[in-house]
Amino acid sequence: MKIQNSKNKNSIIIGPAVAVDTLIFTIRDGKLMVLLIEIGSGPYKDKWALPGGIVQLNETLDEAAKNVLKKKAGIKDIYMEQLYTFSDLKRDVRGRMISVAYFALVNSDEFNLKTMDYYSDIEWINVRKLPKMAFDHKEIINYGLDRLKSKIEYSNIVYGLLPETFTLTEMQNVYEIILGEKIDKRNFRKKILALGLLTETKKVKTGAKHRPAKLYKFKKRELVFTK
Amino acid sequence: MKIQNSKNKNSIIIGPAVAVDTLIFTIRDGKLMVLLIEIGSGPYKDKWALPGGIVQLNETLDEAAKNVLKKKAGIKDIYMEQLYTFSDLKRDVRGRMISVAYFALVNSDEFNLKTMDYYSDIEWINVRKLPKMAFDHKEIINYGLDRLKSKIEYSNIVYGLLPETFTLTEMQNVYEIILGEKIDKRNFRKKILALGLLTETKKVKTGAKHRPAKLYKFKKRELVFTK
DNA sequence: TACTAAAGTGTTAATAATACACTAACAATA
DNA sequence: TATTGTTAGTGTATTATTAACACTTTAGTA
Numbered sequence: 001m002k003i004q005n006s007k008n009k010n011s012i013i014i015g016p017a018v019a020v021d022t023l024i025f026t027i028r029d030g031k032l033m034v035l036l037i038e039i040g041s042g043p044y045k046d047k048w049a050l051p052g053g054i055v056q057l058n059e060t061l062d063e064a065a066k067n068v069l070k071k072k073a074g075i076k077d078i079y080m081e082q083l084y085t086f087s088d089l090k091r092d093v094r095g096r097m098i099s100v101a102y103f104a105l106v107n108s109d110e111f112n113l114k115t116m117d118y119y120s121d122i123e124w125i126n127v128r129k130l131p132k133m134a135f136d137h138k139e140i141i142n143y144g145l146d147r148l149k150s151k152i153e154y155s156n157i158v159y160g161l162l163p164e165t166f167t168l169t170e171m172q173n174v175y176e177i178i179l180g181e182k183i184d185k186r187n188f189r190k191k192i193l194a195l196g197l198l199t200e201t202k203k204v205k206t207g208a209k210h211r212p213a214k215l216y217k218f219k220k221r222e223l224v225f226t227k
Numbered sequence: 228m229k230i231q232n233s234k235n236k237n238s239i240i241i242g243p244a245v246a247v248d249t250l251i252f253t254i255r256d257g258k259l260m261v262l263l264i265e266i267g268s269g270p271y272k273d274k275w276a277l278p279g280g281i282v283q284l285n286e287t288l289d290e291a292a293k294n295v296l297k298k299k300a301g302i303k304d305i306y307m308e309q310l311y312t313f314s315d316l317k318r319d320v321r322g323r324m325i326s327v328a329y330f331a332l333v334n335s336d337e338f339n340l341k342t343m344d345y346y347s348d349i350e351w352i353n354v355r356k357l358p359k360m361a362f363d364h365k366e367i368i369n370y371g372l373d374r375l376k377s378k379i380e381y382s383n384i385v386y387g388l389l390p391e392t393f394t395l396t397e398m399q400n401v402y403e404i405i406l407g408e409k410i411d412k413r414n415f416r417k418k419i420l421a422l423g424l425l426t427e428t429k430k431v432k433t434g435a436k437h438r439p440a441k442l443y444k445f446k447k448r449e450l451v452f453t454k
Numbered sequence: 455t456a457c458t459a460a461a462g463t464g465t466t467a468a469t470a471a472t473a474c475a476c477t478a479a480c481a482a483t484a
Numbered sequence: 485t486a487t488t489g490t491t492a493g494t495g496t497a498t499t500a501t502t503a504a505c506a507c508t509t510t511a512g513t514a
Binding site: 394395396412413416417435436437438439440441 | 489490491492493494495
């Protein structure tokens with residue numbers, strides 16, 4: 001390994017630059033949405049991109065991704081994991097740039113639009129109806145979508161998309177939206193409750209013009225594998 | 228994104244350096260082995276490390292990893308995938324270095340030791356009995372081991388560890404070595420054959436002092452998900 | 455108080471996973 | 485050439501999991 005100036009922590013290295021790009025999913029209006037920014041100038045003008053930023057010398061990739069979420073989208077304390085590192089030579093026409101993609105889930109109740117109305121060019125976009133994308137960000141989104149579809153089947157990550165308390169029907173809807181298929185109500189409830197990850201609260205969701213639904217919550221809001 | 232000299236493809240960027248480290252597994256003497264290099268000088272002298280190298284401006288990460296395999300270990304045309312990107316600030320005391328880890332499988336029949344006897348300091352090491360490791364390479368190995376254990380259960384990647392033709396017992400042995408548990412012979416054969424990924428060759432493995440075993444081969448030696 | 459709409463609930467059938475033991479075929483040797 | 489040792493090769497019964505399917509309950513509203 002060749003490193004110039006090896007005694008100095010802030011060494012200058014000649015090599016690809018490193019960025020993080022964050023893929024933030026949420027459920028809104030019964031659709032799976034992703035947070036995108038419209039680019040205002042430069043070679044990718046009028047195309048859309050994932051929120052991202054250059055990785056600084058004194059931050060890890062996880063920290064860099066958290067900083068992007070906080071600065072660009074005002075989001076913190078959410079589910080996040082590293083997705084994949086993209087490195088095509090031509091992925092950014094402006095220069096050689098490696099991007100470490102991160103994958104995040106938010107529940108749109110806690111994270112309301114007002115936080116970001118501030119930016120005119122940042123929006124939740126239906127992941128099934130993407131606009132013209134900059135860089136290889138369409139590829140990143142598809143990669144993340146595959147991760148989401150598979151991981152929701154063998155873990156409890158769905159908590160990242162749900163509010164603190166929720167009904168089983170709301171939870172089932174999230175599964176159906178992500179997987180793109182209807183699920184049998186009785187089988188779904190049986191299976192989910194058998195996992196033992198939820199506790200029944202003593203509250204119900206009232207106000208709708210039908211029987212009120214029991215509200216549940218996750219015992220622990222942290223990643224658990226279920227298979 | 229701040230990029231200096233944006234019209235020049237070979238821009239100079241101030242940021243973390245990027246390396247690839249390759250985690251190469253094989254089965255030898257009934258054990259899961261990993262290819263390690265003993266470091267001869269510097270702050271990590273006498274510790275062991277994964278084969279790795281700095282990522283050049285004109286190569287993708289996949290290419291960089293392939294080049295490492297070829298140059299450092301004389302290996303090519305094997306199963307390889309990106310594993311994870313490691314970025315702790317202190318992972319290399321010599322300076323800020325991000326490492327994209329790759330995960331590779333070879334079958335030790337095709338890849339014989341002679342190819343690399345050339346290097347005195349490169350060896351297959353039992354993954355359950357690792358020596359003192361440099362950097363965060365122990366962590367990378369454990370991460371890769373988890374990937375291997377899970378992926379062997381939902382895909383056909385085991386082909387990467389097997390020769391062109393093999394007996395079902397040999398295949399079962401690989402599963403048992405990786406998972407660290409005995410598997411029922413009849414159930415294993417039933418399940419594997421039901422997947423329909425193998426074809427029976429007309430040959431048998433003779434020479435052993437017992438009944439000869441049928442030789443099988445994979446219909447396709449490329450990644451297929453089985454669940 | 456009748457109507458609407460989603461909540462809530464069990465059983466049966468089909469499929470998949472597990473547990474388990476003997477015969478077949480060759481090599482080595484007496 | 486008969487005997488022994490060693491691994492290859494095979495089927496069935498049990499259990500666990502998944503899939504299919506329809507009616508009653510409860511609040512809101514007219």
